[in-house]
Amino acid sequence: MYKIQTLNNISVAGLNRLPREQFEVASELSHPDAILVRSAKMHDLPVPASLKAIGRAGAGVNNIPVPAMTERGIAVFNAPGANANAVKELVLAGMLLAARNIAQGWQFARELEGDDAAIGKAVEAGKKQFVGFELPGRTLGVIGLGAIGVLVANAARALGMKVIGFDPSITVRSAWKLEADVERALSIDDLVSRSDFMSFHVPLTDKTRHMINAERIQSMRDGAVLLNFSRDGIIDDDAAVTALDAGKLYAYVCDFPSNLLKTHPRVVTLPHLGASTCEAEENCAVMVADQVRAYLEDGNVSNSVNFPEIHLPRNGGHRMVVVNRNVPNMLGQISTDLAEDGLNIIDMLNRSRDDLAVTLIDIDKPCQEQTVQRIAGIDGVLSVRCLPDAVQA
Ligand SMILES: NC(=O)c1ccc[n+]([C@@H]2O[C@H](COP(=O)([O-])OP(=O)(O)OC[C@H]3O[C@@H](n4cnc5c(N)ncnc54)[C@H](O)[C@@H]3O)[C@@H](O)[C@H]2O)c1
Numbered sequence: 001m002y003k004i005q006t007l008n009n010i011s012v013a014g015l016n017r018l019p020r021e022q023f024e025v026a027s028e029l030s031h032p033d034a035i036l037v038r039s040a041k042m043h044d045l046p047v048p049a050s051l052k053a054i055g056r057a058g059a060g061v062n063n064i065p066v067p068a069m070t071e072r073g074i075a076v077f078n079a080p081g082a083n084a085n086a087v088k089e090l091v092l093a094g095m096l097l098a099a100r101n102i103a104q105g106w107q108f109a110r111e112l113e114g115d116d117a118a119i120g121k122a123v124e125a126g127k128k129q130f131v132g133f134e135l136p137g138r139t140l141g142v143i144g145l146g147a148i149g150v151l152v153a154n155a156a157r158a159l160g161m162k163v164i165g166f167d168p169s170i171t172v173r174s175a176w177k178l179e180a181d182v183e184r185a186l187s188i189d190d191l192v193s194r195s196d197f198m199s200f201h202v203p204l205t206d207k208t209r210h211m212i213n214a215e216r217i218q219s220m221r222d223g224a225v226l227l228n229f230s231r232d233g234i235i236d237d238d239a240a241v242t243a244l245d246a247g248k249l250y251a252y253v254c255d256f257p258s259n260l261l262k263t264h265p266r267v268v269t270l271p272h273l274g275a276s277t278c279e280a281e282e283n284c285a286v287m288v289a290d291q292v293r294a295y296l297e298d299g300n301v302s303n304s305v306n307f308p309e310i311h312l313p314r315n316g317g318h319r320m321v322v323v324n325r326n327v328p329n330m331l332g333q334i335s336t337d338l339a340e341d342g343l344n345i346i347d348m349l350n351r352s353r354d355d356l357a358v359t360l361i362d363i364d365k366p367c368q369e370q371t372v373q374r375i376a377g378i379d380g381v382l383s384v385r386c387l388p389d390a391v392q393a
């Protein structure tokens with residue numbers, strides 16, 4: 001029986017991928033084999049010795065101490081693309097909220113008083129404060145052309161906008177999906193100087209934190225609009241508010257409220273709603289539940305942010321999963337230990353990613369605890385486990 005701890009609400013569609021006969025799933029349990037999480041911050045949580053995998057039912061993994069997990073041989077999975085459409089739809093809504101002053105107009109309407117005749121009069125007198133502008137012909141700059149950025153760029157093209165994008169590490173897959181007339185910016189500075197709207201779709205890292213600061217805002221077009229559905233910290237909010245107050249920026253729409261932002265008249269904040277649709281929550285939960293299950297049961301890895309992709313079908317034999325540093329002679333030492341314990345390798349696959357390697361080894365006899373301990377004692381081995389035998393169809 002595997003134990004799965006949930007740190008946030010995970011869609012039941014995902015939890016249903018973990019049959020109760022094989023998986024105990026609860027928000028509070030001891031010695032979990034895996035944790036399923038959304039945005040709960042894990043940096044200060046103790047890491048149980050039993051933990052083998054973390055499944056982030058979403059895209060961003062900045063709430064998880066990934067390098068520390070890698071050091072302990074713990075796989076971290078996410079759900080790339082599974083909530084991208086949900087975010088794209090909210091970005092489109094955000095552009096319209098800003099361009100048409102919808103939040104401000106709605107607030108005005110809610111505060112109207114008097115009988116309906118008085119309200120009608122106040123509406124006609126007051127509406128001129130909320131005159132907006134239309135999207136076709138305006139330029140959207142998209143920073144980060146991954147799962148979400150590509151959808152945002154293509155949707156904006158379909159609305160008649162000119163779109164320029166910047167992503168120095170764009171994948172071939174994303175490039176194929178991008179509309180051909182999305183223009184490539186040479187740099188962030190090039191993009192910000194030519195955009196009316198800017199939407200950010202990058203992970204929060206040391207390199208992306210405050211990628212929009214006071215200096216970059218000064219080089220933007222007058223009346224530009226910022227959209228941050230990426231992460232708190234990508235934009236220097238103090239600089240954005242100063243520029244809004246000075247009339248340099250027109251509006252700021254973002255998914256990360258704070259005391260500074262939440263009541264500012266030119267800011268619309270939403271309570272981190274980017275991925276909060278039933279469809280996205282289901283997609284993310286199903287994807288990570290399947291990935292975590294495949295890793296626990298077979299050692300196979302899909303969509304990990306720190307482990308290499310590795311897939312070895314179960315063709316009989318007793319499987320060991322070894323996570324080790326990517327240094328010379330690891331396989332030699334592992335196979336020597338197996339041979340000394342009288343175990344013969346039937347099949348083996350080794351894959352590496354950066355400084356880490358995963359080795360799946362199918363052996364002819366059930367593995368004993370003493371063998372696990374010997375292999376775990378090899379310098380450079382981060383984790384070892386023997387899997388229960390696969391259920392034969
Ligand atoms: N508001 C929400 O609810 C919500 C929902 C989903 C994702 N997100 C955030 O959006 C981010 C992006 O999600 P995604 O699914 O598109 O991820 P993704 O990994 O598919 O795409 C991220 C892209 O950013 C690019 N990138 C990285 N650093 C860059 C830089 N300095 N300049 C330009 N491009 C850079 C990468 O090359 C990649 O193509 C996530 O990391 C997460 O923080 C927020």
Ligand SMILES: O=C(O)[C@H](O)COP(=O)(O)O
Nearest residue numbers: 038039057058059060275
């Ligand atoms: O990175 C993500 O996928 C989003 O920020 C969604 O976060 P959530 O799962 O907490 O809604």
